[in-house]
Amino acid sequence: MAALASRTAVPGQQASAEGAGAGAGGPGPGPAPGGPRAHRVRNVPAPLTRAWWHTPRLVRGLAALCLATLLTAAAVAATVLGGARDGIDAIGHRSAPQAVRAADLYFALSDMDAQEADLLLIGADPDYTALHAQTLATYQQRRAQADGDLQQAAAAAAADPVGQRDVQTVLGALGDYEALAARAQLLEEQAAAPAGKPSSAALETYRQATDLLRQKLLPAADQVTADNAATVDRVYAAQHDDLGAGWWWMLATGLLALAALAALQRVLALRFRRRVNPPLAAGTLLAVLALAAGLGLASGADRHLVTAKANAYDSVIALSRARAVAYDSNADESRYLIDPSRSGAYTQSYFDKTQAIAHVDGTTQDGYNAALAPLADQQRLDHRVVSFGGYLGSELRNVTFPGEQDAAERVLTDFQTYQADDRRIRDLQAQGRLKDAVTLDTGTRPGQSNADFGALADSLGDVLDINQKAFDGAVSAADGDLGTATAVTGGLALLAALTLTALGIAPRLREYR
Numbered sequence: 001m002a003a004l005a006s007r008t009a010v011p012g013q014q015a016s017a018e019g020a021g022a023g024a025g026g027p028g029p030g031p032a033p034g035g036p037r038a039h040r041v042r043n044v045p046a047p048l049t050r051a052w053w054h055t056p057r058l059v060r061g062l063a064a065l066c067l068a069t070l071l072t073a074a075a076v077a078a079t080v081l082g083g084a085r086d087g088i089d090a091i092g093h094r095s096a097p098q099a100v101r102a103a104d105l106y107f108a109l110s111d112m113d114a115q116e117a118d119l120l121l122i123g124a125d126p127d128y129t130a131l132h133a134q135t136l137a138t139y140q141q142r143r144a145q146a147d148g149d150l151q152q153a154a155a156a157a158a159a160d161p162v163g164q165r166d167v168q169t170v171l172g173a174l175g176d177y178e179a180l181a182a183r184a185q186l187l188e189e190q191a192a193a194p195a196g197k198p199s200s201a202a203l204e205t206y207r208q209a210t211d212l213l214r215q216k217l218l219p220a221a222d223q224v225t226a227d228n229a230a231t232v233d234r235v236y237a238a239q240h241d242d243l244g245a246g247w248w249w250m251l252a253t254g255l256l257a258l259a260a261l262a263a264l265q266r267v268l269a270l271r272f273r274r275r276v277n278p279p280l281a282a283g284t285l286l287a288v289l290a291l292a293a294g295l296g297l298a299s300g301a302d303r304h305l306v307t308a309k310a311n312a313y314d315s316v317i318a319l320s321r322a323r324a325v326a327y328d329s330n331a332d333e334s335r336y337l338i339d340p341s342r343s344g345a346y347t348q349s350y351f352d353k354t355q356a357i358a359h360v361d362g363t364t365q366d367g368y369n370a371a372l373a374p375l376a377d378q379q380r381l382d383h384r385v386v387s388f389g390g391y392l393g394s395e396l397r398n399v400t401f402p403g404e405q406d407a408a409e410r411v412l413t414d415f416q417t418y419q420a421d422d423r424r425i426r427d428l429q430a431q432g433r434l435k436d437a438v439t440l441d442t443g444t445r446p447g448q449s450n451a452d453f454g455a456l457a458d459s460l461g462d463v464l465d466i467n468q469k470a471f472d473g474a475v476s477a478a479d480g481d482l483g484t485a486t487a488v489t490g491g492l493a494l495l496a497a498l499t500l501t502a503l504g505i506a507p508r509l510r511e512y513r
Contacts (some may be wrong), residue, residue, distance in 0.1 A: 001272070002118050055271050055286050060501050062264040064507045067498055069257035070287065074494045078487075079292040080246030084301035085482040087239030088308070092475030096313050099228035100468075103320035105149035105170070107327050108142045114214050114331035116181045120206055121338050125195040125250035125435075131442060139181075146174065153224060157270050169220040173212060180209035196434040198338055207342075210335065218328070229317055236309045243302040248297060254345075255292035260502070263285060268505070283500030286417040290493045296506055304478035311400040312471035316464060322357050322391035323460045329353035330453055333422055333441055337429060350422070358387035358415060361499045369419050376412055395463065401470050407463040414456040421449040429462075 033179035035084045056208035118135045154167045184205040189201035234344060261284045268277050336343050351365040363371035374386045386396045392412060399405045428437035
């Protein structure tokens with residue numbers, strides 16, 4: 001019995017000894033379950049522990065991440081490409097055409113006044129009977145053209161209060177101008193005045209008409225051009241920057257989605273001992289293709305935008321303004337002959353417009369042709385060197401498309417020829433040979449001013465056509481790339497990727513039910 005008691009006391013004695021050993025610095029049994037270490041483990045959030053992420057929960061979490069990143073990448077792509085579409089629409093279908101239309105209005109108004117000046121210049125001289133009929137027909141043609149441009153401008157400015165105000169200004173002033181021009185023509189017919197010497201009543205009425213055109217009509221038309229040109233520049237700068245940044249955002253979100261899909265594929269391969277999950281692999285491949293397509297569309301939109309605006313539109317608007325100013329300068333030439341009391345003002349106005357077309361530093365009206373000649377010759381020898389400014393200088397610095405260089409140089413050559421004609425007209429006038437000056441100014445045979453001006457107008461039109469076709473082509477290509485079909489295709493690709501991801505994990509999750 002004593003031995004039995006002794007044996008039953010051993011466990012207690014051993015526990016006391018372990019306790020004593022622990023108190024004496026022995027190894028002891030380690031911290032109790034309620035000690036500090038256990039306290040730290042319990043304070044770690046469950047989602048951060050490995051045990052919490054069992055296979056079903058891990059698969060669901062990665063699947064949710066895949067769906068979220070796919071939706072994010074799609075949203076970024078839609079925002080970037082949708083913004084590009086809106087920007088190209090604003091430039092290609094609204095602001096740029098309106099700016100060009102306003103420049104065309106300026107041209108039509110300028111040529112109306114040039115024809116009116118020519119009607120007074122040739123008077124009732126029987127030597128100009130055929131020319132009188134031709135000039136009157138051209139006047140009516142430009143009048144109809146101006147009316148059409150104004151109707152289109154009014155429709156385009158329906159939602160723009162500032163644009164509406166400018167258009168209304170032109171509409172009101174044009175009616176007054178046409179009334180004055182018609183009265184001047186009537187007075188000239190009644191007076192039966194000789195060439196170059198209109199009646200004082202007709203001349204005074206014409207002065208009122210041309211002053212109205214130069215002081216109110218043309219500035220208002222030019223303001224419409226400038227407002228729309230500023231809109232084009234602003235939209236282009238913003239959209240060009242947005243596309244540059246947007247491309248990188250698309251790449252980043254697309255790679256994030258691909259990384260999430262790859263992580264899910266790896267987990268399924270490790271946890272379920274399958275090398276490939278076919279639906280998930282197909283979804284990943286689809287995401288890769290969609291990312292590549294989206295980046296390609298963004299890059300293409302940027303190229304189309306640069307082509308349309310920087311390469312084509314900038315030349316179109318410069319050339320449109322050059323043409324408008326050229327026609328106004330042609331009117332100044334006739335005004336100079338019919339109104340000697342204002343000849344100095346018209347001479348200065350002509351020179352100002354000449355400088356607007358091809359600006360040469362440090363010259364005067366008399367020395368302009370001699371100053372331009374070496375600069376033009378230098379440009380022909382080396383196309384990279386354009387030492388004069390103005391609209392024509394801007395165009396020659398922005399040559400981009402096939403055939404444009406030769407066409408632009410023809411403009412320069414024809415412009416120089418026309419300037420030489422003007423110099424001859426002024427020399428004849430100074431010699432007292434008024435009728436010879438009138439004949440040279442209004443003549444349509446080769447070597448006469450109006451004929452050479454017609455060649456200049458045609459060469460300007462050729463360069464305009466080259467750039468306008470390039471502009472229209474770039475806008476059309478962008479419309480095709482970013483149209484409804486692209487949006488529908490992108491939506492279907494997103495839906496397919498989401499569906500394939502769900503199909504890829506569904507059978508694996510059913511194994512845990």
